[in-house]
Amino acid sequence: MVSEMQQATVTRPQIRVQNAVKSFSGRVVVDIDDLTLGDQPIEGLIGPNGAGKTTLMRMIMHSTPLDRGTITLFNANGGGDVVISNLPTHWMAPHGLVKSNQVIMDFDNLTILDSMLLAVSTAKYEQPHRIFDEKPLYDDNVERMHEYMEYFDLGDPMRIAGSAGEKKLLDIIRCLLLEPKFLMLDEPTAGLPEEITEKVVGLVRKLADEGTSVVIVEHDLNVIWNLCDDVHFMAEGSVVLRGSPEEIRQNSTVVEKYLGEGHV
Amino acid sequence: MNLNWLDAFLISGLFSVVVIIGLALLLHLQLGLTRIANFGVVGFFGIGMYSFGVLFTKVDWPFGDLPAFLVSLAFGTLVAGLSGLLVGWLIADLDEDGVLVGTLGFATVVFILATTEQDLTGGALGLGGLKFPYDVGTVKADEFLWLIIVIIVVTLIFLYVWWVHRTPYGRLLIATGANEPLARSLGKATFRTKLWLFAVGSAGMGMIGALFGVMERFLAPENLGIDVTLAAMVALVIGGTARAWGAVIGGFLIFGFFDIIVQSYIPFPKAWYGQAIPNAKLIVEGLVLMGVLLFRPLGILGAMRRDKLMRRVHG
Numbered sequence: 001m002v003s004e005m006q007q008a009t010v011t012r013p014q015i016r017v018q019n020a021v022k023s024f025s026g027r028v029v030v031d032i033d034d035l036t037l038g039d040q041p042i043e044g045l046i047g048p049n050g051a052g053k054t055t056l057m058r059m060i061m062h063s064t065p066l067d068r069g070t071i072t073l074f075n076a077n078g079g080g081d082v083v084i085s086n087l088p089t090h091w092m093a094p095h096g097l098v099k100s101n102q103v104i105m106d107f108d109n110l111t112i113l114d115s116m117l118l119a120v121s122t123a124k125y126e127q128p129h130r131i132f133d134e135k136p137l138y139d140d141n142v143e144r145m146h147e148y149m150e151y152f153d154l155g156d157p158m159r160i161a162g163s164a165g166e167k168k169l170l171d172i173i174r175c176l177l178l179e180p181k182f183l184m185l186d187e188p189t190a191g192l193p194e195e196i197t198e199k200v201v202g203l204v205r206k207l208a209d210e211g212t213s214v215v216i217v218e219h220d221l222n223v224i225w226n227l228c229d230d231v232h233f234m235a236e237g238s239v240v241l242r243g244s245p246e247e248i249r250q251n252s253t254v255v256e257k258y259l260g261e262g263h264v
Numbered sequence: 265m266n267l268n269w270l271d272a273f274l275i276s277g278l279f280s281v282v283v284i285i286g287l288a289l290l291l292h293l294q295l296g297l298t299r300i301a302n303f304g305v306v307g308f309f310g311i312g313m314y315s316f317g318v319l320f321t322k323v324d325w326p327f328g329d330l331p332a333f334l335v336s337l338a339f340g341t342l343v344a345g346l347s348g349l350l351v352g353w354l355i356a357d358l359d360e361d362g363v364l365v366g367t368l369g370f371a372t373v374v375f376i377l378a379t380t381e382q383d384l385t386g387g388a389l390g391l392g393g394l395k396f397p398y399d400v401g402t403v404k405a406d407e408f409l410w411l412i413i414v415i416i417v418v419t420l421i422f423l424y425v426w427w428v429h430r431t432p433y434g435r436l437l438i439a440t441g442a443n444e445p446l447a448r449s450l451g452k453a454t455f456r457t458k459l460w461l462f463a464v465g466s467a468g469m470g471m472i473g474a475l476f477g478v479m480e481r482f483l484a485p486e487n488l489g490i491d492v493t494l495a496a497m498v499a500l501v502i503g504g505t506a507r508a509w510g511a512v513i514g515g516f517l518i519f520g521f522f523d524i525i526v527q528s529y530i531p532f533p534k535a536w537y538g539q540a541i542p543n544a545k546l547i548v549e550g551l552v553l554m555g556v557l558l559f560r561p562l563g564i565l566g567a568m569r570r571d572k573l574m575r576r577v578h579g
Contacts, residue, residue: 088455090453093449094451108443110438110442114574117435128460131427134431137432138578178451
């Protein structure tokens, strides 16, 4: 039993950020010496606005380029270690690293079904000469897509996502359909109704149990306290504190800088 | 073959409409799906036409006209494709203004090269000596057969473009155009996608240029004016940029009306055909374009309607 658990910790994907710096017009937004994410199945990243949480996640995805530093993904898809700070963004998903978006992002013109098919489709299908691949793509993935549609009670998938909440949910579903090994969620529950939030939380737990490492940025602290095994507290561009949810919420610096007395 | 029933104006009118529709269909992939506003259509059209024409006329071909034609056509298509690859690589990551200026600049470069490289292109005097790769009797019969061939080519382009909406590749193009960062985060190589689409689309425009050159028989820089780009753009925008049928409907409505109906069937005084009607055509095109953009900005056919399409495909 013990050895099995050790095994599980060893093969869990991790991200190590070393000497990573990012500044915007002279102001340093992120400055991290050495940070490892993914020791625990679900980790939270909290901190006041402007602490650099979203920028750090974007740096990991390389959608924001680093000024300097190295980011490595251990136990990527296929088992190897990859220096991801040298790779373009579109290589992250094939390596198993996926991030949901803080702001609402959608493809106008594409239906919900389109969005899901786009997520499950790979470069193999998306060649100009592969003109009869729509049906095999659909047939190979229809069960997986239906599971999510039923779980979230999406209704008719052949329409364009309407409300902000629906688009936000669709963004998360797209991420899940990519079968991430390391999943980063940037404020996943902002703008979602409570029962959907609970369903998302349930799915995240299940994923983590199955071996995916999850990192969540979230302002709804109830989600953080209930879900996370470990919490990183970020302020002014670096992680200043790390610990279990209990330790973090009782720490005087965190209370003073972020939570306020009422939350203890 | 007795072709007395056929008006020579009708052949040339239909031919120009079909050529414009062919260009507009390729532009639909670039502009309508992937949102690359290619204002250099005539550049790729022209470089294909001249590469084809120069190779076909300047080389002393040891074999018959048909193989010489096919080799030259392949060459023209290839040159247009390679220039598309180069221009695409330069513009793929630029914003809309950059794409506009870059592609427009390329078309200007091609125009200037056609004018100044006199040894190859004949400069402003033009390049003669092109001919049909067959001879079926009269000039009219030759032209009619050529029209049929080009209609078949453009129909094949249409079928591909229409079908692409129903493939994973088409979905990738639409996603790349609609939200490139999001597509990238889903693991899509958007730069490569745009680059190859641009190169292949440009190659197709070059091929159409070569086919156009054969019908003209005489290549001159005035074939490379911005009006070719605008014709394709206007046809597509009026029909609806987001729809494959948009290129066809827009092309027939605007250019079919002028190049076929006005030219062949309305008995205007002969003198008008020199200046008045071409100018009136430009004015009406401009007015219709403004009207469409004001009152129906997505064109006659309107939005893409993936909801209906998905229902038909997977419903």
